[in-house]
Amino acid sequence: MAKSNLLRLQKVYVKVNSDFDATGYMHPRSIIWEDGRTFKIEAVKDFRPASSLEHGLPGDCYTVVIRGETRHLFFERSQDHFASHFGRWFVECPSAGP
Numbered sequence: 720m721a722k723s724n725l726l727r728l729q730k731v732y733v734k735v736n737s738d739f740d741a742t743g744y745m746h747p748r749s750i751i752w753e754d755g756r757t758f759k760i761e762a763v764k765d766f767r768p769a770s771s772l773e774h775g776l777p778g779d780c781y782t783v784v785i786r787g788e789t790r791h792l793f794f795e796r797s798q799d800h801f802a803s804h805f806g807r808w809f810v811e812c813p814s815a816g817p
Contacts, residue, residue: 728811735792735808747781747792750810758785760792769793778806 734751750758762784769780778795796806 726813729814730793730809731812732807732809745794747783747808750785750792750808760785761787764789 733753735747736749736751737745737747739745746763747760749760752758760783763781764784765780765782767780769778776795776798778793781792781794783790783792791811793809793811794806795809797804
């Protein structure tokens with residue numbers, strides 16, 4: 720029997736530079752990986768509410784264009800009650816699973 724290599728997605732938390740417009744809408748502008756690589760977000764194609772099923776936290780999914788490719792960028796809202804900590808960004812990356 721052949722062994723299949725199933726890919727699982729894992730959350731990778733990233734730093735994101737973003738702006739807020741006058742209406743309060745958050746515009747992600749670039750993604751910075753832990754190793755310092757920075758990728759400019761060329762466009763935001765879509766935005767929709769999306770929760771983190773794993774942790775049950777509310778959040779949002781941004782469909783963005785980076786280097787001409789469409790990707791998903793997630794914002795996970797925090798349950799902390801601190802004004803300066805209201806959430807964090809993550810992307811889903813393939814991870815080889817058992």
